Amino acid sequence: MIMVPWLRKLTLTTHITSTVGWLGAVIGYLALVIAALTKQDAQMGQVAWSAMEIIGWYVIVPLALVSLLTGLVMSLGTPWGVIRHYWVLFKLLLTVVATVVLLMNMPTVSYLTNVTHQTGNPNVDGLWGQLFHAGGGLVVLLLTTILSVYKPRGMTRYGIKKQEQLRKLSQQ
Template identity: 25%
Template sequence: MAASRGVRRWRQLTVWLHVVTSVGWMAQALTICVLLTTSLTADDRAVAVSNTASAELLDMRLLAPMANASAFTGFMLAAATPWGFFRHWWVLTKFAITLVQLYLGIFVLSDALHESAAAAVAGTTGPTRAMVVGSACMAGAIAFQAWLSVTKPWSTTRWTANRGRGGAPRTAPVWVFVATVCGGLLDFAVAWLLGHPAPLLSLTILGTWLVLRWRAERRESRPEPVAA
């Protein structure tokens, strides 16, 4: 009983951390959208430079660490609970959207912000309308994911029916949720100190648990020996 209470408590803390970082991610995306919009429409070059530089700073110091922590806790909640990644369409949709957001945010928007900040200082150019639209779409996608989490629409996927006799995956032991909360917070602190995200601990925790769960599922799926 004490073990189940511990799992429930730390699972709730994981959900709390996921919600807080997701809201923070969306808030920073909206803030960057406003800063870039103001930079585009500003007549004063100093205002445009300042707003673009502020957008870049927010992206590296807050948005990126929030995004990584949100994605990490979301992935762990799927991997460490009976929800899984591919059993329900709403979870699979959130998973796919998060991967796209991380790719676009890390490899497209962040690079574009860095180049625009440098260009704004040089007086050559600044942020583009595509960057404004991209940051707004990022915030909208997070809001849509929140709706999915609340309503849990649609049916289960065909992977649920084809899972076999193993049924839904079990909830992970308490140490998995403890590691998720502590690892997410530590990686956020490291990102704050370094000035850029470095989610090495989060990736290690996620990878370790996925391997352990895969091995456990393989053992459970083996046919029972027939008595002589």
């Protein structure tokens, strides 16, 4: 089913906005991690962990879910399809993996935030883990952006079959 133009534009705008917001929030999250790692004092650790928890749960998670949902709607409602083109399929898989890893990591962030506040220890080991998670997330988001902009050629077998079916129908 192809979306009507106004709905496609609304969904595309929401998708781009949420994805760019997700990317920006991850950069802000990384800045907090780096600040806490370089400062390494108890007060900075508590502030950074609290801010990371808030940004994670109230900004990054919702934006990731909106980005995933609107990307799926866009692929289902446009000629690109979900499994017709490799770039769409890879982008979807990267987004799903990034969202799942994010959702699995956030309880750890909440736990380490509580530990930091209870002990006064900035929990440097946990910060290194967050540097890895946020850095990996940033790389994945940049890869999905590159795929969206460049749209590398290459159709899946399903996409080729669908294209041939449409070509046959148009020739009748």
